[in-house]
Amino acid sequence: MASTRAYTYFPGCCMHGFARHCQDSLYAVFEDLGLELRVLPEWNCCGATTYMSVDEHQAFALAARNLALAEQIGLEILAPCTACFMILKKAQDYLARYPEIRAKVDRALSAIGLRYQGTARIYHPLEILLRDVGLKGLKARVKQPLRGLNVAPYYGCLIARPYALSNGVTLEAFDQFIPALGANLVDFELKAHCCGGSLTGTIEDVGRRLVYILLRQAKRAKADVMVTVCPLCQLNLEAHQGKIQRQYGEDVTIPIPYFTQLIGMALGLSDKSLALEKLLVPIRWQPVEKGAAAAQPATAA
Amino acid sequence: MNGNGNKSVKIGVYVCHCGTNIAGKVDVKALAESAAGLPGVVVSREYKYMCSDPGQDLIVKDTKQFGLNRIVVASCSPHLHELTFRKTTANAGENPYLFHLVNIREHVSWVSDDPAAATEKAKALVKAAVARVFWHQELQPRRVPVNPSVLIVGGGIAGIHAALTLASAGKPVYLVERKPSIGGHMAQFDKTFPTLDCAACILTPKMTSVKQQPNIHLMTLAEVSEVSGFVGNFKVKVKRYPRYIDEAKCVGCGECIEMCVYKEGKYPNDFDLGLGKRKPIYMPFPQAVPPVPLIDPATCIEFKSHKCPKGCVEVCGDRDAIDFSQTVKEVELEVGTIIMATGFKTFEPRRLPQYGYGKFPNVYTSLEVERLVNASGPTLGQVVLRDGRRPEAIGILHCIGSRDENTNRYCSRVCCMYSLKLAHLLKEKTGAHVYNFYIDMRTPGKGFEEFYKRVLEDGVSFIRGKVAGVTTWAQSPAEEGKLILRVEDTLLGVVRRIPVDMVVLSVAMEAQADAENVRRLFNLGCSAEGWFLERHPKLAPVDTFTDGIFLAGCCQGPKDIPDTVAQAGAAAAQSMSLIDKGYVEMEPNTAWIEEELCSGCHVCVAMCPYTAIHFDADKKVAVLNEALCKGCGTCVAACPSGAAQQNLFRDEQLFAEVEGVLV
Amino acid sequence: MSRVSFVRKVKYEKELQRDVAAEVIATPGGEKILSCLQCGTCGGACPLSVYMDHTPRRLIGMLREGFKQEVVESFAIWLCASCYECTVLCPAGIKVTDVMYALKRIAIHEGIYPRRFPIPVLAKEFMEMLKGTGRNNEFWLVLRVLLKTAPMKLLTSWPLGLRLWRRGRMCLIGSRIPKPAGADLRRMLEVLEHGNASDVKPSNVTPSQGPDLLPGGAVSRVNA
Amino acid sequence: MSDGFNPLIVGFFCNWCTYLAADLAGTSRMKYAPNVRVVRTMCSGRVDPQMILWAFSHGADGVLIGGCHPGDCHYQEGNYKALRRTALLRKMLTQFGIEPERLRLEWISASEAERLRDVVNEFSEQIRGLGPLHLRPDVREEVVAA
Ligand SMILES: Cc1cc2nc3c(=O)[nH]c(=O)nc-3n(C[C@H](O)[C@H](O)[C@H](O)COP(=O)(O)OP(=O)(O)OC[C@H]3O[C@@H](n4cnc5c(N)ncnc54)[C@H](O)[C@@H]3O)c2cc1C
Ligand SMILES: Cc1cc2nc3c(=O)[nH]c(=O)nc-3n(C[C@H](O)[C@H](O)[C@H](O)COP(=O)(O)OP(=O)(O)OC[C@H]3O[C@@H](n4cnc5c(N)ncnc54)[C@H](O)[C@@H]3O)c2cc1C
Ligand code: SF4
Numbered sequence A: 001m002a003s004t005r006a007y008t009y010f011p012g013c014c015m016h017g018f019a020r021h022c023q024d025s026l027y028a029v030f031e032d033l034g035l036e037l038r039v040l041p042e043w044n045c046c047g048a049t050t051y052m053s054v055d056e057h058q059a060f061a062l063a064a065r066n067l068a069l070a071e072q073i074g075l076e077i078l079a080p081c082t083a084c085f086m087i088l089k090k091a092q093d094y095l096a097r098y099p100e101i102r103a104k105v106d107r108a109l110s111a112i113g114l115r116y117q118g119t120a121r122i123y124h125p126l127e128i129l130l131r132d133v134g135l136k137g138l139k140a141r142v143k144q145p146l147r148g149l150n151v152a153p154y155y156g157c158l159i160a161r162p163y164a165l166s167n168g169v170t171l172e173a174f175d176q177f178i179p180a181l182g183a184n185l186v187d188f189e190l191k192a193h194c195c196g197g198s199l200t201g202t203i204e205d206v207g208r209r210l211v212y213i214l215l216r217q218a219k220r221a222k223a224d225v226m227v228t229v230c231p232l233c234q235l236n237l238e239a240h241q242g243k244i245q246r247q248y249g250e251d252v253t254i255p256i257p258y259f260t261q262l263i264g265m266a267l268g269l270s271d272k273s274l275a276l277e278k279l280l281v282p283i284r285w286q287p288v289e290k291g292a293a294a295a296q297p298a299t300a301a
Numbered sequence B: 001m002n003g004n005g006n007k008s009v010k011i012g013v014y015v016c017h018c019g020t021n022i023a024g025k026v027d028v029k030a031l032a033e034s035a036a037g038l039p040g041v042v043v044s045r046e047y048k049y050m051c052s053d054p055g056q057d058l059i060v061k062d063t064k065q066f067g068l069n070r071i072v073v074a075s076c077s078p079h080l081h082e083l084t085f086r087k088t089t090a091n092a093g094e095n096p097y098l099f100h101l102v103n104i105r106e107h108v109s110w111v112s113d114d115p116a117a118a119t120e121k122a123k124a125l126v127k128a129a130v131a132r133v134f135w136h137q138e139l140q141p142r143r144v145p146v147n148p149s150v151l152i153v154g155g156g157i158a159g160i161h162a163a164l165t166l167a168s169a170g171k172p173v174y175l176v177e178r179k180p181s182i183g184g185h186m187a188q189f190d191k192t193f194p195t196l197d198c199a200a201c202i203l204t205p206k207m208t209s210v211k212q213q214p215n216i217h218l219m220t221l222a223e224v225s226e227v228s229g230f231v232g233n234f235k236v237k238v239k240r241y242p243r244y245i246d247e248a249k250c251v252g253c254g255e256c257i258e259m260c261v262y263k264e265g266k267y268p269n270d271f272d273l274g275l276g277k278r279k280p281i282y283m284p285f286p287q288a289v290p291p292v293p294l295i296d297p298a299t300c301i302e303f304k305s306h307k308c309p310k311g312c313v314e315v316c317g318d319r320d321a322i323d324f325s326q327t328v329k330e331v332e333l334e335v336g337t338i339i340m341a342t343g344f345k346t347f348e349p350r351r352l353p354q355y356g357y358g359k360f361p362n363v364y365t366s367l368e369v370e371r372l373v374n375a376s377g378p379t380l381g382q383v384v385l386r387d388g389r390r391p392e393a394i395g396i397l398h399c400i401g402s403r404d405e406n407t408n409r410y411c412s413r414v415c416c417m418y419s420l421k422l423a424h425l426l427k428e429k430t431g432a433h434v435y436n437f438y439i440d441m442r443t444p445g446k447g448f449e450e451f452y453k454r455v456l457e458d459g460v461s462f463i464r465g466k467v468a469g470v471t472t473w474a475q476s477p478a479e480e481g482k483l484i485l486r487v488e489d490t491l492l493g494v495v496r497r498i499p500v501d502m503v504v505l506s507v508a509m510e511a512q513a514d515a516e517n518v519r520r521l522f523n524l525g526c527s528a529e530g531w532f533l534e535r536h537p538k539l540a541p542v543d544t545f546t547d548g549i550f551l552a553g554c555c556q557g558p559k560d561i562p563d564t565v566a567q568a569g570a571a572a573a574q575s576m577s578l579i580d581k582g583y584v585e586m587e588p589n590t591a592w593i594e595e596e597l598c599s600g601c602h603v604c605v606a607m608c609p610y611t612a613i614h615f616d617a618d619k620k621v622a623v624l625n626e627a628l629c630k631g632c633g634t635c636v637a638a639c640p641s642g643a644a645q646q647n648l649f650r651d652e653q654l655f656a657e658v659e660g661v662l663v
Numbered sequence C: 001m002s003r004v005s006f007v008r009k010v011k012y013e014k015e016l017q018r019d020v021a022a023e024v025i026a027t028p029g030g031e032k033i034l035s036c037l038q039c040g041t042c043g044g045a046c047p048l049s050v051y052m053d054h055t056p057r058r059l060i061g062m063l064r065e066g067f068k069q070e071v072v073e074s075f076a077i078w079l080c081a082s083c084y085e086c087t088v089l090c091p092a093g094i095k096v097t098d099v100m101y102a103l104k105r106i107a108i109h110e111g112i113y114p115r116r117f118p119i120p121v122l123a124k125e126f127m128e129m130l131k132g133t134g135r136n137n138e139f140w141l142v143l144r145v146l147l148k149t150a151p152m153k154l155l156t157s158w159p160l161g162l163r164l165w166r167r168g169r170m171c172l173i174g175s176r177i178p179k180p181a182g183a184d185l186r187r188m189l190e191v192l193e194h195g196n197a198s199d200v201k202p203s204n205v206t207p208s209q210g211p212d213l214l215p216g217g218a219v220s221r222v223n224a
Numbered sequence D: 001m002s003d004g005f006n007p008l009i010v011g012f013f014c015n016w017c018t019y020l021a022a023d024l025a026g027t028s029r030m031k032y033a034p035n036v037r038v039v040r041t042m043c044s045g046r047v048d049p050q051m052i053l054w055a056f057s058h059g060a061d062g063v064l065i066g067g068c069h070p071g072d073c074h075y076q077e078g079n080y081k082a083l084r085r086t087a088l089l090r091k092m093l094t095q096f097g098i099e100p101e102r103l104r105l106e107w108i109s110a111s112e113a114e115r116l117r118d119v120v121n122e123f124s125e126q127i128r129g130l131g132p133l134h135l136r137p138d139v140r141e142e143v144v145a146a
C-alpha cells in the first residue's frame, strides 16, 4: 500500500472482552496491510440485540450516539462484530425512515450536545479488505499460502441479512478471500444459518443444538477449520464443543479462527501477534513445502 | 367579445351525483346553487346520473327550452365521458365543442376526506369551467381516412388469433415476430389446462393457417424500429434480421441440418431452454412456422473461419436456398391500426437464491418442465433429471416471484392452474409422489375448480405454506442426496422438512424485458410492473391511450390462453370497427397562426416536433400546416406575440380557467 | 382403561383484546402486520420454529385477532434469536424480527414471562450495566443473570469461564467509558426514559407468571 | 402553522400522464390534500410563463406543472421545453419577490398515482410553510403585464 488509509474502529464490548484474540489479529493484519485503525473515543455499547427487547428508542439512541461521535471524525466506521455492525446499520436505516424515532433520538442526543446527521458509512472489516486491498492485492501479499487447508466460511445471520449486504456485496464474493489465501474453499451450505447466538447462554439446549448442526455439517463437508467473521459466533461455535460432543456422542471438534487470524497466517504473521494461542480449539496446521498439508485438528482443551 | 361572436352566451350547468360516488362527498345541491349565480349561467341543475338517458335528455330539453349555447357538466374524468356529453350537446342541436366537462369525481370526491373542502374545490372547478366555456367556439372535427392494413407485433397465440380473425375478414395484416418462428409460449407446452388438450394439436393448425392465409404477411426475425403518424395512418419501420436461408426458395426438407459438419447438436436450444442441443443450422422446433431452418452466425463455422466444407450448401443443391450474404434489412409499412401482442417472460428465479435455482441441478422452472413433459421435447417426454435419475418425489412451489414485496406484488393468475397441470402430468409420467406448496389456491375459471378436484383425487399432497428455501443439508439418512424443502404446513400447524428429488418453481409471469423500450416506441402507457396500460380496466380493456393501438394477450397482464384468445378477438374487432367505418375524427385541437399578429420571430418554427410550421420568407410570417399539427400547444406557449393559438386551449380559455379556479 | 381428557378449544370474542395489534402496528417494523398472508415463509425459514409453541406466523395471526394472552405468554418470543431470516424472506414485507422485539417489550413491560426465565432478566441486567459503565462486561453480566435465575448453573458454567480466563479472554475489570462520557450516556437514556414514561399505557392484562419454565424446561422440545 | 392558511395551488397537468395519474389516484380512492386545482393541457409544453404569472397574480400561492417523464412525452419533447421554460421563469420570479419554490415541475406518469398523491401532499405542505403569497400592487401590475 502506498499511502495509509485510516478508519474509525468501533470495537464493541466483546473485542475488549472475550474476543481479545480477534482484536489482536485484526490490528496485526490491518497494520501489515498498511491500514490504520483509530479507536472511536468514548464509544459506548451498541446495545446488542438485547437492548431492543427492553426499549427501542433507547436502543436506537445508544447506536446513534456512536454514529454521531464517528461523524465528527468523518472516517468510515469499521465494526468487526457483526452484531454491532448490523445494529449500527439498522439504527441508521430506521433513523432515516422513521421521523418519530429520529425526533426522540435527536432530542436525547442534543441533551448531551451531540448531533446525528446520518452521514456515517459503516462497514465490516471484511468488506473493507475486499474493497481496499482487493483479492489481487491480498493474493500478492500472501507469504505462506494455506495450501491444503479446507476452510468452511461461516458468516452467521447478521452480516448476511437486510442491513448488512446493503453495501452491495454478496456472501459468494466474500467467500473468495479463502482461495486467495491459498486455502481450499469448502462449499458450506449453512454459512448464513443461525448459530443460536445468545441462546447458548439462556436456553442452552436449543442453543447448543443449533451449534451442533453447524459443527456437524462443517465436519461432514470435510472442513479443517470453520472461519468466522463475528466474535460472537466465534465464541459460540468453539466454546461448547466439548459439551456437544458429550451430548450427541459425535466428534465435532473443529478450530474456529476469526477471519483475520486466518488471513494473518497466510500473510506470514507470527502466531503470537495473531493470538492463535487464545483459541480454545487450536489450529494445528504446518506449512509444508510441497504436497497437500492437512490440518490436524486438535481435541478440545 | 366571446367565442360566439356577438350572440349572448347562455350556459347550462349540470352536476352529477354519480349515485353516492360524488354526492357522498360533495354537497351537490350547494354546488349547483353556487353555479346558478355565475355570470352567463341560465340554468343549473343536479341529477343522480347525468350519463344516463334521462340525464342526457335533461340537457337536450333545457337547451331547447332556454336556448342554451354552452354546456358544462360536472361529473367524472373527461377520459371517460367527454365524448358522451359532446354527443348530447350535438343532439341538442349545438356544436359539440361548446361543451366542457369538469372532473369532480376522480379529482375531487374520490380523493378528498373532508366534505367541506371537497365542495369548495368542486365549486372552484365549476366556476373555472363556466368562465372557460364562455370563450368556446364552434369547431369541426377533422376526418382522416383509415388505412385498412393492420400491424400485429408478436406472434404468440394472441398475435396469431388476431391476425387470422382480421385476415379472414379481408384485412391485410403484417405479423411481426422477433423469433424465428411464431407460436410464442404456447408452442412450448405439452398439454394445456384445464382440459389437458394437446397444445400442438390446437396450435399447429392455427400456425399453418397463418402461413397459408394470403392476407397475412408474416415477418419473423423482425422487430419494429420506428413508428410515426397517428391513428388511421401509421408509418412503421421494421428491421428484418437475416436467417441466412431464403424463405422463398427453401422447401423445408431439413437435409441441410442433417448434412451440417456438426454430426450432433452442440449448442443449447433456445426453444428447449437449453435442455436440448442444436446445430449451427437448425429448425427452432418441428412445427415451426415458417418451416424454414436458420443459421446462427455465432456458431456456424463458415461465419467464424470461412473454411467450412459447407455440407449444408452442397445438399441444398439447386434449391440454392442458403445465402450467407443476407444482411439486416429495413422495410417500411403503412398501416391504419396496430395490435400489440408481445406477451410475457417468465421470472428469473436466480433472483431468489434461497430456492437454489442454478445451483442445484434438479431445481427447474415450470417452463423447463413444460419442455421435459413434452412428447416432442428434448427428452421425448421422459421425465429424467439432469443427473439421469427418475424422480420419486417432486415438490412444486407456487408463487415464485409473485405476490411478494421483494419481487412482484401481483398474482400471476395462471401458475396455480399450470402447477396443477404439471402435478398431474408429472405424477402420470413418473409415478412420483408430488407435493404442491401454495399460499392460496386460485382456480377461478370455467372447469378450473373441477380440475383441482381431479388433481386432489390423483393423490397429490397439497400443503398450504410457502417453502422458505431449498437445501441439500441433510439431517437424517433419508434426506441424504435429496433436495430438502422446509415449510410450515399452515393448515396442520407444524413445520415440516420434505425431501424430494425434483423441485419445480412455478415462476411468475413478467412484462417483457424490453417492454419499456417498446412502450416508448409505440407511445403507450405502462403500469408500474411494465404491463401495457389499457384505456380502462373494465370498459376499454383492449384500447390504449394512443388511438388506433390495441392490446392483446399477456403484454397487458398475466392471463391464460382462453382469456388471451378472447382479448385478441376483441382487439381485432376494435381494429376492424375503425377500418370499416373508414375514417376517424380527430380532436380539433390544432394550432393556427394569426398573420397580423405574427412578428416573424421564428421561435415557433423550431418548437414544433412535427415540423408543422414553416416560415414564409415573402410574407415574413410563420405558416402552420394544420394537417401535420397534433395539437400539443408548444408553439402557442412559445410565441412571444400571441400570434400562435390553439383550438380548445386558446389563451383566453386557459386564462379564464386559471382565474376561475382561484376563488 | 385410559381416561380421556377434554380441552376446551373454543375462543369467544369477549376474551379477545384487539388493541394489542394496534400497539404492535405502532412500533417500527410492525406497521404491515395486517397484510400478512399467513403464508408461513417465516415459520419455514426460522431456525428455531421447530422448538416454538407458536410459529412467528401464528403469533402474527393471533396478534391480529387479539389473542393477547397467548401471544405474550408464548415461549416462542424468547426463542427468537434475532437472526432476521424471516424478515428478509417475508413476502408481505413484514419485519417479523421487529414484531418479535415488540412482543418481548410488551411481555417485559407487563411482567409476563416464565418465572426465573433468563432472557428478560438478562435484558434488564444488560440495561442496568450499560447505564453504569456504558459498556458490557460478559463476566459480570453472566454472573448476575445466573445468580438471579439459576444459581445452580454456576457450577456447570465455571469450566468454560476458567478456560477463557486462562487464555486471557475474561476480564474481571470491565472496560468502561470515561466518567464524563458515562454521565452523558446516562443523561441521554434518562431523557428517553422520561419521554417514554408518559407513553406507557396501563396494562389491561392480568400479570401472570406463565408456566414455570426453567431454562432446562425446553429440553423435551429439543430432542424432536 | 400559519393560522389555518389554506394554500391555493394551480396544477397544470398534461392530459397523457399526470392528469391520468390523478384519475388513477381517484379510482384507487387515494386521499390527498385538496389544495391543487387542475387545469388540463394537452402537453406540459403548452404551459407558458405568462399563464404561470397570471396564476400568481390572480391569487395562486403555488403552481405545480405535471408532465411525462423525460423521453416519454406524448409529443416527443414538450416536457423538455417545459423544463427549460420553468428554469428560466424561476429566475424571473425572484425578481418579482416570488419565492422560486412556489413553482414546481414534476414528471409523473399515468401509472404513478402514489407519486401524484405524495407530490401534491408534499407541495401543499411546502407552500403552507411558505405562507400566502403577497404580491406588492406594483409588482402585480408588472406581472400581469409581463
Ligand atoms: C409454465 C407455463 C404454463 C402455462 N400453461 C398454460 C396452460 O396450460 N393453459 C393456459 O391457458 N395457459 C397457460 N399458460 C399461459 C400462456 O402461456 C399464456 O396465456 C399465453 O402464452 C399468452 O400468449 P401471448 O401471445 O399473449 O404471449 P406469448 O406466448 O408470450 O407470445 C408473445 C410473442 O411475441 C413475441 N414478441 C415479444 N416481443 C416482441 C417484439 N418486441 N417484437 C416482435 N415480437 C415480439 C415473442 O417472441 C412471442 O412469440 C402457461 C404459462 C406458463 C408460464
Ligand atoms: C354480487 C356480485 C357482485 C359483482 N361485483 C363485480 C365487481 O365489483 N366487478 C366486476 O368486474 N364484476 C362483478 N361481478 C360480475 C359481473 O356482474 C359480471 O361480470 C357482469 O355483470 C356480466 O355481464 P353480462 O352482460 O355477461 O351478464 P348480465 O349482467 O347477467 O346481463 C345479461 C342480460 O341478458 C338478459 N337476458 C338473459 N336471458 C335473456 C334472453 N333469453 N333473452 C333476452 N335477454 C336475456 C338479462 O335480463 C340481462 O339483462 C359481480 C357479480 C355478482 C353476482
Ligand atoms: S435450406 Fe435447402 S436443404 Fe435446408 S431445408 Fe431449405 S431447401 Fe432443404
Ligand code: SF4
Pocket (backbone or CB within 6 Å): B259, B260, B261, B262, B280, B281, B295, B299, B300, B301, B302, B303, B308, B309, B310, B311, B312, B313
Ligand atoms: S456452413 Fe458448415 S457449420 Fe455452418 S451450417 Fe453449414 S455445414 Fe454447418
Ligand code: SF4
Pocket (backbone or CB within 6 Å): B398, B399, B400, B402, B403, B410, B411, B412, B413, B414, B415, B416, B417, B439, B440, B441, B442, B506
Ligand atoms: S396464480 Fe397461484 S401460484 Fe400464481 S401467483 Fe397467483 S396464487 Fe400464486
Ligand code: SF4
Pocket (backbone or CB within 6 Å): B443, B444
Ligand atoms: S367461488 Fe368465488 S368466492 Fe369462491 S373461491 Fe372462487 S372466486 Fe372466490
Ligand code: SF4
Pocket (backbone or CB within 6 Å): B590, B591, B607, B608, B609, B610, B611, B612, B613, B624, B628, B629, B630, B631, B632, B633, B634, B635, B636, B646
Ligand atoms: S400545436 Fe404542437 S404540433 Fe401543432 S403546430 Fe404547434 S408545436 Fe406543432
Ligand code: SF4
Pocket (backbone or CB within 6 Å): B593, B597, B598, B599, B600, B601, B602, B603, B604, B605, B621, B622, B638, B639, B640, B641, B642, B643, B644
Ligand atoms: S412564434 Fe409567434 S410571432 Fe414568432 S414566428 Fe411563430 S407565430 Fe410568429
Ligand code: SF4
Pocket (backbone or CB within 6 Å): C035, C036, C037, C038, C039, C040, C041, C042, C043, C056, C057, C060, C089, C090, C091, C092, C093, C094, C096
Ligand atoms: S412470512 Fe410474512 S406474510 Fe408470511 S406468514 Fe410470515 S409474516 Fe405473514
Ligand code: SF4
Pocket (backbone or CB within 6 Å): C042, C045, C046, C047, C048, C049, C056, C079, C080, C081, C082, C083, C084, C085, C086, C087, C096, C097, C100
Ligand atoms: S428473527 Fe427470530 S423469528 Fe425470525 S427467523 Fe430468526 S429466530 Fe425466527
